[in-house]
Amino acid sequence: MTTTDLSIVRGKRSAAGRVVDFFGKGVVNLVLLIVAVFWLVPTVGLFLSSLRSSTDNGQSGWWTVFTAPAQLTLKNYENLLGNAQFMGSFWNTIVITVPATILVVVIGALAGYAFAWVKFPGRDWLLIAVIVMLAVPVQVALIPIAKLYGSLGLFGSIIGVILFHTAFGLPFAIFLLRNFFTQVPGELMEAARLDGASEMRIFSRIVLPLGMPAVASLGIFQFLWVWNDMLVALIFTNASSQPVTVAIQSQLRQFGANIDVLSSGAFLSMIIPLIVFFAFQRYFVTALLAGSQR
Amino acid sequence: MTTAPVAERTRTEGEGASRPPRRARTRRTIYTALAFLAPALVLLGVLVAYPVIYSIWRSLYDAAGTNFLGLGNYATMFTDPATFVAIRNNIIWVVVVPVSVTILGLIFAVLMDKIKWGIAFKLIVFMPMAISMVAAGVIFRTAFQENPQLGSVNAGLVAIHDAFAPNSSYPNARPRPDAGITQAKSGAITSNDAVQAGGEANFPLLAINQENVPATAKTGAPAPAAKSDEITGTVWLDFVRGGGGQNGQLGDGKKGLPGVEVDAVDASGAVVGKATTDADGTYAIASLASGSYTVTLPASNFQAAYTGISWLGPTLVTAVVILSYVWIWAGFAMVMIASGLSAMDRSLQEAARMDGANEWQVFRRITAPLLSPVLIVVFITLIVNVLKIFDLVYVIPPASSLPDATVIAVQMWSVSFGGGNDQGLGSALAVLLLILVLPFMIINVRRFRTEREQ
Structure with missing residues (x-):
């Protein structure tokens, strides 16, 4: 980008050099265009499949819509919206994701504040324990928690899934929010303390409002994570409490005969995360930069 | 890391006497910290820390969980x-x-x-x-x-493949049984008897999808009599839609198969002459030395279409x-x-x-x-x-x-x-x-x- 500017200053750029530059740009454009097409085609293909009848999907590929646009139909989506089992799983996804996100944000913010601004003994060791938990694989907890939920009667319940996601979201939440909360200027808090404000008041009136961008980042990240989870739900839910990812996964066993259901279901499950993602992309990137290793 | 708590303690001690005594203050910060941390600590303890320990212990036991297996x-x-x-x-x-x-x-x-x-x-x-x-x-x-x-x-992949290497015209074709021709494992179809230069070899084939017969194909015709250095013959689809006709014989509107490669192979197995069939299925392999040859339709004519990976x-x-x-x-x-x-x-x-x-x-x-x-x-x-x-x-x-x-x-x-x-x-x-x-x-x-x- 700056090469051309500098070359003008230097005045050394020959005509041949400029031609090379021009074609260099052309090559970069072409390469990235091919990459972009490769990245888009699978999704576009599934989307067009979701707009074709199951008979059409059984006989030909989605690309035939370009020569026979009459194939396009909303029938699959109509069927899906009338499918009580599928819409139930869609609702379950919401019922799992929203509380699991709110709980992680609230509990994580409280703990993050304590780690950032309350000087209790053993704080550093506890924080190191949290950082260690950051990378603990979910798999280690599956068998013990299945047993625990079995004895508590939580197995198959939505509450069990919410609690699992909350617990495994917390290390990252605490780590992220603590790091942001420590950047709040200490003088503000000292002044409030001298005025006799309680810790709860300092937390809710000073630290939380100032740390809002971090809280938003965490919320978006956790929302997408829980919405898109399959493994935890696969184990801890049953037919009536399963989220949409598990419902789609169970359809995959009869792959081939049901591309109409699979493609429209997958697309319906993608709409909300895509909206959240495009609307709050900046916050999502902040969370990624803060370093997640889940 | 290790220096931080020390620094804190000295600071606490150094602060004025107007503050409550140190122990009471410490107790109060612990209570405050607990109030903020309790939900997180309970969840992390029960659902993350305890499972890690349980899993390690459980991995030392058998499927039923009763017999200790060590490692x-x-x-x-x-x-x-x-x-x-x-x-x-x-x-x-x-x-x-x-x-x-x-x-x-x-x-x-x-x-x-x-x-x-x-x-x-x-x-x-x-x-x-x-x-x-x-x-x-x-x-x-x-x-x-x-x-x-x-x-x-x-x-x-198939589109790219077909652009560079067009498919064989007649995938999966079979010889008419008892017509003096047989199919090798490789897919090539060959005359059973040796053919002398100046002779004739005909190939009635079956099991060809009508869609694969090109529109240009004409009704199969008997090949003109061969000159002394030629072998001639006809390759046709030995099938009449709707039935009828005599097996292994031309007539009744049976279609010739254009574009089939026909090879003349000498006793040593070398291909010494080749020809391609015309629209009416006839071919003529020219310039052969006198002698006897096997006439074969190589497997490339009949290979199944490329279907990708x-x-x-x-x-x-x-x-x-x-x-x-x-x-x-x-x-x-x-x-x-x-x-x-x-x-x-x-x-x-x-x-x-x-x-x-x-x-x-x-x-x-x-x-x-x-x-x-x-x-x-x-x-x-x-x-x-x-x-x-x-x-x-x-x-x-x-x-x-x-x-x-x-x-x-x-x-x-x-x-x-x-x-x-x-x-x-x-x-x-x-x-x-x-x-x-x-x-x-x-x-x-x-x-x-x-x-x-x-």
Whole structure:
């Protein structure tokens, strides 16, 4: 980008050099265009499949819509919206994701504040324990928690899934929010303390409002994570409490005969995360930069 | 780290006598801290810390949980063929994926800067990060279907293949039985008896799809009598639509088969003459020395059409799953690296360009070293993530090739929940995953400590 500017200053750029530059740009454009097409085609293909009848999907590929646009139909989506089992799983996804996100944000913010601004003994060791938990694989907890939920009667319940996601979201939440909360200027808090404000008041009136961008980042990240989870739900839910990812996964066993259901279901499950993602992309990137290793 | 608490204590002691006594203050901070921390500590203790300890203990017992096995489950892990495949595949993942995703992300991040539609490009490549791996799995499973009529990847391959090597005209054709011709295993159809130069060899064929007979084909005609240095004959479709006609004989509107290669082979097996059939199915192989030959229609006439690659079969399935992972995570690497690039002070690069360094030298000597902290974070995140990979491997392979694609996390699931019901071995596999991420936990703690000290 700056090469051309500098070359003008230097005045050394020959005509041949400029031609090379021009074609260099052309090559970069072409390469990235091919990459972009490769990245888009699978999704576009599934989307067009979701707009074709199951008979059409059984006989030909989605690309035939370009020569026979009459194939396009909303029938699959109509069927899906009338499918009580599928819409139930869609609702379950919401019922799992929203509380699991709110709980992680609230509990994580409280703990993050304590780690950032309350000087209790053993704080550093506890924080190191949290950082260690950051990378603990979910798999280690599956068998013990299945047993625990079995004895508590939580197995198959939505509450069990919410609690699992909350617990495994917390290390990252605490780590992220603590790091942001420590950047709040200490003088503000000292002044409030001298005025006799309680810790709860300092937390809710000073630290939380100032740390809002971090809280938003965490919320978006956790929302997408829980919405898109399959493994935890696969184990801890049953037919009536399963989220949409598990419902789609169970359809995959009869792959081939049901591309109409699979493609429209997958697309319906993608709409909300895509909206959240495009609307709050900046916050999502902040969370990624803060370093997640889940 | 270790100095911090000391510093705190001295500060507390140094503060004025107007404050409450030290012990009471400490107690109060502990209560405050507990009030803020209690929900988190309960959840982390019960649902993260306790399960880790339980899993380690449980991995030492058998399937029923009653007999102590010591490290028996760990020995099984490396001897059981299914688990061994899983470990091998995980190694492939860790070796291939983090490097390729990081490099791809780096290339995209650097090139993205140089085009006008960089933001659009970024959104396109980053988008898969937002969708579930299950949805991504459905996308890839659909694209990589074997049937080229349905799977877009094989459809593309077939289109490219056919553009360079047109298909044989008559796939799967068979000789008419008892007509003096037979088909070899290779697919070639050959006259049973030797044919003298000046003779005739006819080929009535069957099992050809009507669609494959070109519109230009005319009604089959008997070949003109051969000259002394020729062999002539007719190749035709020995079938009359709606029935009728005499088997092995021309007539009744039977179509000749144009474009079939016919070879004359001498006693040594060498092809000494060849011809291609006309619209009416006749051919004439010219310029033959007198003698006897076998006349053959080589297999290339009858090969089945190219149908692409069996992507989801046992050999390639892992490659496809890895490709889907790269599709999802390249955007992550790209965005992380791009933010590292934008935070960079560009004056060094410009100075180097002033001094006549070319773009590659600038990148190699200045940009890449300055980027290395970001690259390392991306790389480590990917390793940890790849070690635990589950959803894509569980979703993309068909049931028949899942055993060839399996990884530790999937094996852990199927051993303990998906029918195996051996929670001892399952726990051991979970602990193996824990051990594998242990070095990265240590790196995290180290990094935290150095940040504290700064």
